[in-house]
Amino acid sequence: MPIDPTAPYDDDNIFAKILRGEIPSSKVYEDEWAIAFEDINPQAEIHTLVVPKGRYVSWDDFSAQAPDEEIAGFVRAVGKVARAKGLVEPGYRLLANVGENGGQEVPHLHVHLFGGQKLGRMIG
Structure with missing residues (x-):
């Protein structure tokens, strides 16, 4: 199903369920702004997802609607996970997909951290 980055937030998406503890995850980090866990279908030796705790569909939604403190807290959480x-x-590589053309599959903002190997070109 294509993701509309301007659609209202869907509380039944998989990341919302992980945040509520309804679905288990291999959590590697959590603070008041974000949770990070390993991707269940890794695309690199290290593939970790960092998800804000707020209800944001996409990077566009987050950057337009989130308060400055929440944006700073999330960006810092991404950095902490990468350093850890x-x-x-x-x-x-840091990647956030937005909408159908961007390859977004879950309608909750999330950032992919890829590493542990040489990643090559982004787009062939």
């Missing part, structure tokens, strides 16, 4: 995973050196 040892990804800063030699490097990693």
